[in-house]
Amino acid sequence: MTKNQTPQATIKRMSIYLRYLNGLDNDGIKLVSSNDLAIKLGLNSAQVRKDLTYLGELGRRGVGYSVKKLRDHIVKILGLKTIRKIGIIGAAGRLGTALAMYSGFEKRNFKVSALFDSNSASIGSELPGIGIIESIEELENIVRERGIEILVVCVPVSSVKSVFEKIKKSGVKAVLNFAPFKLISTDDICVQNVDFTTELEALSYKLRVSETEISDEGVIV
Amino acid sequence: MTKNQTPQATIKRMSIYLRYLNGLDNDGIKLVSSNDLAIKLGLNSAQVRKDLTYLGELGRRGVGYSVKKLRDHIVKILGLKTIRKIGIIGAAGRLGTALAMYSGFEKRNFKVSALFDSNSASIGSELPGIGIIESIEELENIVRERGIEILVVCVPVSSVKSVFEKIKKSGVKAVLNFAPFKLISTDDICVQNVDFTTELEALSYKLRVSETEISDEGVIV
Numbered sequence: 001m002t003k004n005q006t007p008q009a010t011i012k013r014m015s016i017y018l019r020y021l022n023g024l025d026n027d028g029i030k031l032v033s034s035n036d037l038a039i040k041l042g043l044n045s046a047q048v049r050k051d052l053t054y055l056g057e058l059g060r061r062g063v064g065y066s067v068k069k070l071r072d073h074i075v076k077i078l079g080l081k082t083i084r085k086i087g088i089i090g091a092a093g094r095l096g097t098a099l100a101m102y103s104g105f106e107k108r109n110f111k112v113s114a115l116f117d118s119n120s121a122s123i124g125s126e127l128p129g130i131g132i133i134e135s136i137e138e139l140e141n142i143v144r145e146r147g148i149e150i151l152v153v154c155v156p157v158s159s160v161k162s163v164f165e166k167i168k169k170s171g172v173k174a175v176l177n178f179a180p181f182k183l184i185s186t187d188d189i190c191v192q193n194v195d196f197t198t199e200l201e202a203l204s205y206k207l208r209v210s211e212t213e214i215s216d217e218g219v220i221v
Numbered sequence: 222m223t224k225n226q227t228p229q230a231t232i233k234r235m236s237i238y239l240r241y242l243n244g245l246d247n248d249g250i251k252l253v254s255s256n257d258l259a260i261k262l263g264l265n266s267a268q269v270r271k272d273l274t275y276l277g278e279l280g281r282r283g284v285g286y287s288v289k290k291l292r293d294h295i296v297k298i299l300g301l302k303t304i305r306k307i308g309i310i311g312a313a314g315r316l317g318t319a320l321a322m323y324s325g326f327e328k329r330n331f332k333v334s335a336l337f338d339s340n341s342a343s344i345g346s347e348l349p350g351i352g353i354i355e356s357i358e359e360l361e362n363i364v365r366e367r368g369i370e371i372l373v374v375c376v377p378v379s380s381v382k383s384v385f386e387k388i389k390k391s392g393v394k395a396v397l398n399f400a401p402f403k404l405i406s407t408d409d410i411c412v413q414n415v416d417f418t419t420e421l422e423a424l425s426y427k428l429r430v431s432e433t434e435i436s437d438e439g440v441i442v
Contacts, residue, residue, distance in 0.1 A: 009230060011426050015419040016403065042405035078422045079429025086421065094319035099417065101315060103378075104401035108418045110425075150424055173431065174424040176417075180325035182237065184263035190427045192420050196320065196397075197329045198236040199413050200307065201299045203371050203395040204331075205232050206411045208300025210394065 006077075010051045014074050016041055017051070021071040031064035080109045085147055087172075089163055090154035091115035091133050092122035095178060099152055100130050110150075114142050118159065136166060143170040150174040157181045227298075231272045235295045237262055238272070242292040252285035301330045306368055308393075310384055311375035312336035312354050313343035316399060320373055321351050331371070335363050339380065357387060364391040371395040378402045 020041055024032055034052055038045035052065065055073050075081060086105070090096040100112050115133045117123060123135050134142060142148065151172050155163050160179045167175060168189065175191045177183045183191045241262055245253055255273055259266035273286065276294050296302060307326070311317040321333050336354045338344060344356050355363060363369065372393050376384050381400045388396060389410065396412045398404045404412045 006426075008423060011423050012419050014426075015416070015422040018422075019403075041403070077426065077429070079425040079432070080422065084421070084425055084428070094315060094322060098315035098319050102401075102417060104416070104418045105421070108422070110418065110421050149428060150421060174428055176420055176424060180323075182240070182262065190424060190431075192424050194415075194417075194420055195236070195325070196323060196415070197325045197331065198233050199397050199415055200305070200326070200331050200371060201236040201239075201301065201329070202229060202232050203397060203411060203413050204300040204305055205227075205235075205298065207305070207370055207395055208298070210411075211300070 006054050010054055011078070013043065013047075013051050014078060016043075018071060018074045018078070018080075021067050021074070024067045025071060029067055032067050032070065033064045036064075083109050083111050084149045085111050085113035086150040086152055086176075087114035087116060087139075087143065087146075087148040088112060088152045088154065089116045089136060089139070089167075090156075090159075091127065092117040092119050092125070093154055093156075096152075096154035097127060099154060099178070100127050113146050114148055116142075118155075136163065139166050140170045143172050148172060150176060153177040153179055153183075155179055227275050231275055232299070234264065234268075234272050235299060237264075239292060239295045239299065239301075242288050242295070245288045246292060250288055253288050253291065254285045257285075304330050304332050305370045306332050306334035307371040307373055307397075308335035308337060308360075308364065308367075308369040309333060309373045309375065310337045310357060310360070310388075311377075311380075312348065313338040313340050313346070314375055314377075317373075317375035318348060320375060320399070321348050334367050335369055337363075339376075357384065360387050361391045364393050369393060371397060374398045374400055374404075376400055 017037060020037065021032070034048045035045050037043065038048045055070065055077070088096050088100050091100050096117070100115055105112060112130055115127060115131050116136045116139055117133050118136045122133050124132060126132050143151070149172065151167055151170070153160065153163060153175060157179055160181045160183065164183055168186070173189060175183065175189055177191055177193045180195055180197065182193050185191045238258060241258065242253070255269045256266050258264070259269045276291065276298070309317050309321050312321050317338070321336055326333060333351055336348060336352050337357045337360055338354050339357045343354050345353060347353050370393065372388055372391070374381065374384060374396060378400055381402045381404065385404055389407070394410060396404065396410055398412055398414045401416055401418065403414050406412045
């Protein structure tokens with residue numbers, strides 16, 4: 001799915017630009033330069049300029065970019081003009097509950113619209129302000145009825161495969177997977193895997209680099 | 222810190238290769254091809270070959286790569302030859318507790334060696350099998366005493382700045398930040414920000430692309 005589109009790293013930075021641009025707009029600031037974006041967000045300025053080329057002609061170097069136009073265009077590109085409904089699978093677990101209650105989502109046009117779990121003890125119980133936990137067996141019906149577009153997977157590794165089979169039947173197009181088991185996108189479902197250990201390993205790499213001489217490892221710098 | 226080293230995306234894929242290579246090694250498989258890695262991990266094969274160039278001459282196309290050598294070299298590059306001790310700040314919160322109990326870490330050479338919180342009600346309470354939650358005021362002492370190398374931040378946005386000030390004093394070199402507030406790396410501390418909404422926005426982008434014609438948006442394909 002969309003293998004030849006805008007690079008994923010650029011898309012992720014667009015999310016970061018979007019948050020910053022919203023802040024500037026709230027402060028009534030009209031213009032922003034790529035350098036300002038780079039400095040304020042701790043990014044490489046050449047990288048920022050390259051990212052902005054994906055947004056077309058919204059400004060000129062020196063003069064700067066229109067904050068509003070840039071923001072509106074990013075919102076359009078990221079498909080955030082309408083609220084996207086998400087469902088959380090494994091909502092009774094610690095991580096699932098944490099994500100269901102995560103304040104960041106609603107602010108950014110994502111609405112937690114369904115909570116699923118397979119643990120019969122928690123089915124029917126409520127996450128205050130979010131909703132009732134429903135049976136994973138209801139996944140297909142609820143996804144279709146409520147127009148859920150993204151399913152967030154927070155189940156144990158042992159259940160991931162069977163849950164993914166149910167997800168395939170549900171007709172949902174996007175999955176955010178937090179289980180430490182990599183799911184592969186299909187022609188119909190785009191999967192984004194989040195692996196906390198991968199983030200730690202990226203830090204471990206940087207610690208190791210700061211400890212030793214990278215060239216010793218035969219890594220091309 | 223390490224701005225000019227191996228690309229971060231490559232480092233993250235090395236984590237993914239590492240998991241797969243461990244599996245192959247457990248199954249007694251000696252050789253692996255870049256195509257096999259690409260197909261099994263749902264990656265672009267040219268990308269995989271490029272990544273492998275960062276590992277130096279460990280194999281030949283056609284013949285394949287030595288699973289053991291490749292794995293050992295990635296372990297070395299990622300600095301995973303020794304266990305890295307991590308501390309979790311905000312360990313009494315839902316996400317903090319979920320991360321403290323996250324089974325994936327120990328398997329991959331990270332040990333949760335300290336739990337911190339500012340909520341006096343939870344200080345002194347135990348997370349079974351992990352440890353006692355200690356006061357954030359003890360951060361500096363405990364980081365030094367136990368040799369904590371990475372701090373994982375799971376505090377509310379309102380506390381992030383003050384917590385980061387305490388982290389700077391602690392002498393720790395790496396931070397994994399889950400608070401929806403971007404922390405910028407300093408000369409002394411390398412920060413990795415994890416923003417769940419950014420992951421959702423990346424999926425939203427892909428949904429939008431599958432809904433509309435990307436070229437309409439003036440995005441260079």
